[in-house]
Amino acid sequence: MKRAVVLMNMGGPNNLNEVKVFLKNMFNDKYIIGAPQPIRAMIGSLIVFKRLEIAKQNYKELGGMSPIVGHTKRLVRRLNKQLDADVFYEMRYTPPFASDIMPKLKNYDEIYAIPMYPHYSSTTTKSSIEDFIKVAKKYNIDKKIKTIDSYYDNPLYNKVIVERIKEALNGEDSNDFELVFSAHGLTQRTINKGDLYQKHILANVECAKKELEDQNISFKKIHVAYQSRLGPMEWLRPYMEDKLKEIKSKVIIYPISFTVDNSETQGELVLEYGEVAHELGIKDYRVAKAPNHHPYFMDAIKGIYESMK
Ligand SMILES: C=CC1=C(C)c2cc3[nH]c(cc4nc(cc5[nH]c(cc1n2)c(C)c5CCC(=O)O)C(CCC(=O)O)=C4C)c(C)c3C=C
Ligand SMILES: [Fe+2]
Numbered sequence: 201m202k203r204a205v206v207l208m209n210m211g212g213p214n215n216l217n218e219v220k221v222f223l224k225n226m227f228n229d230k231y232i233i234g235a236p237q238p239i240r241a242m243i244g245s246l247i248v249f250k251r252l253e254i255a256k257q258n259y260k261e262l263g264g265m266s267p268i269v270g271h272t273k274r275l276v277r278r279l280n281k282q283l284d285a286d287v288f289y290e291m292r293y294t295p296p297f298a299s300d301i302m303p304k305l306k307n308y309d310e311i312y313a314i315p316m317y318p319h320y321s322s323t324t325t326k327s328s329i330e331d332f333i334k335v336a337k338k339y340n341i342d343k344k345i346k347t348i349d350s351y352y353d354n355p356l357y358n359k360v361i362v363e364r365i366k367e368a369l370n371g372e373d374s375n376d377f378e379l380v381f382s383a384h385g386l387t388q389r390t391i392n393k394g395d396l397y398q399k400h401i402l403a404n405v406e407c408a409k410k411e412l413e414d415q416n417i418s419f420k421k422i423h424v425a426y427q428s429r430l431g432p433m434e435w436l437r438p439y440m441e442d443k444l445k446e447i448k449s450k451v452i453i454y455p456i457s458f459t460v461d462n463s464e465t466q467g468e469l470v471l472e473y474g475e476v477a478h479e480l481g482i483k484d485y486r487v488a489k490a491p492n493h494h495p496y497f498m499d500a501i502k503g504i505y506e507s508m509k
């Protein structure tokens with residue numbers, strides 16, 4: 201039995217020329233912009249036009265590329281040594297796309313497609329899975345695919361969250377800190393249509409809090425906030441910029457939407473909100489790492505894969 205595991209994520213520009221590709225593909229996704237064609241294409245082009253230079257500048261500050269691909273490659277390399285399957289990755293908006301890896305997957309009996317999103321959202325999980333299956337159909341291998349919708353309650357995944365928070369504490373007393381779980385935002389409109397994302401984020405926070413309690417780690421206060429708001433619509437609240445104004449002490453930010461570090465963690469949380477925190481007089485502002493290739497996270501993926509068999 202030949203098995204393949206495919207990690208699915210959003211992607212991110214591998215160089216400055218790919219910023220446009222990334223934004224164009226994202227804003228042409230019907231799960232990101234709900235309007236039918238050709239209105240979607242028009243709205244998409246307008247957003248790309250307005251966003252491109254700002255986004256390029258943000259990626260320039262990260263060395264001209266997103267960290268997402270490097271972290272994903274490293275995770276895949278290590279998982280390949282640990283699983284009884286060959287491990288691949290594919291991205292929704294930047295290469296390698298599903299179509300780039302599908303010829304290789306033809307030779308496998310079972311394909312386990314695991315989203316790098318622990319929480320289900322139509323804008324991420326559904327979009328990735330649907331695209332992957334659509335491309336697989338062209339190769340007549342869609343029936344070999346097994347998928348999973350969410351795993352925010354996986355115990356090992358929640359243990360990594362606590363490990364990353366402990367790393368950020370660096371041996372200091374957690375009682376001197378406030379902790380903010382920062383989730384990538386979503387429009388309130390998407391939530392109103394029944395998207396499970398916010399429910400899953402809040403349930404994930406409860407699992408992580410339970411793990412903190414079990415390890416006797418307590419904070420002055422624990423918060424949830426949403427980052428990455430874009431455009432004029434109402435997004436999930438509280439917004440990160442408002443939350444930071446409430447912070448009275450040293451603070452640790454945990455990027456809860458993500459399993460690998462990316463431009464939203466290294467750019468937006470570390471650099472942009474780091475500057476906001478500085479201006480607000482927050483003396484100690486720390487961003488915890490995402491799970492990346494932490495051994496517990498690799499064990500979590502292994503367990504998720506085994507449970508899908
Ligand atoms: C309408 C816009 C967006 C929705 C809805 C959205 C949902 C969403 N996104 C992630 C994860 C990531 N998003 C990233 C970047 C990013 N996201 C948007 C817009 C929406 N996201 C934009 C325009 C960008 C590009 C950066 C920018 O211009 O600000 C990334 C980072 C990719 C990288 O380059 O490293 C991730 C990861 C989730 C989890 C989510 C909904 C649940
Ligand atoms: Fe996003």
Ligand SMILES: [Fe+2]
Nearest residue numbers: 427428464468
């Ligand atoms: Fe952002």
